[in-house]
Every structure is written in C-alpha cells, then in structure tokens.
Amino acid sequence: MADPRRVLGRSAYLCRERACWDLAQKRRALDRALGSPVTAHDWERLRQGIMT
Numbered sequence: 001m002a003d004p005r006r007v008l009g010r011s012a013y014l015c016r017e018r019a020c021w022d023l024a025q026k027r028r029a030l031d032r033a034l035g036s037p038v039t040a041h042d043w044e045r046l047r048q049g050i051m052t
Contacts, residue, residue: 014050
C-alpha cells in the first residue's frame with residue numbers, strides 16, 4: 001500500500017538564472033529528472049514562463 005502522505009510522480013527544480021538553464025539543457029538534466037525527452041520547443045516555452 002502506498003504512503004498517502006507521498007505524492008507519486010516526477011518533478012524538477014527550475015532555476016531562474018540563464019546559466020543554469022544553458023547547462024541543464026546541455027546536460028539533458030530535465031530529461032533525466034522527468035524521465036522523458038524535452039524538445040527544444042519545450043525548453044523555450046519553459047524559459048519564457050520561468051525567466052520572465
């Protein structure tokens with residue numbers, strides 16, 4: 001039985017600094033954290049939403 005206090009799923013911390021985003025994209029850190037490929041279009045939309 002699953003612990004009801006824990007939420008199942010994937011998440012990732014998103015930094016607001018441009019250098020963090022560039023390094024994370026280069027290392028495919030978000031892909032690994034989410035367990036799914038992140039497209040260049042997805043990266044750009046995330047940047048726009050987080051860094052503005």
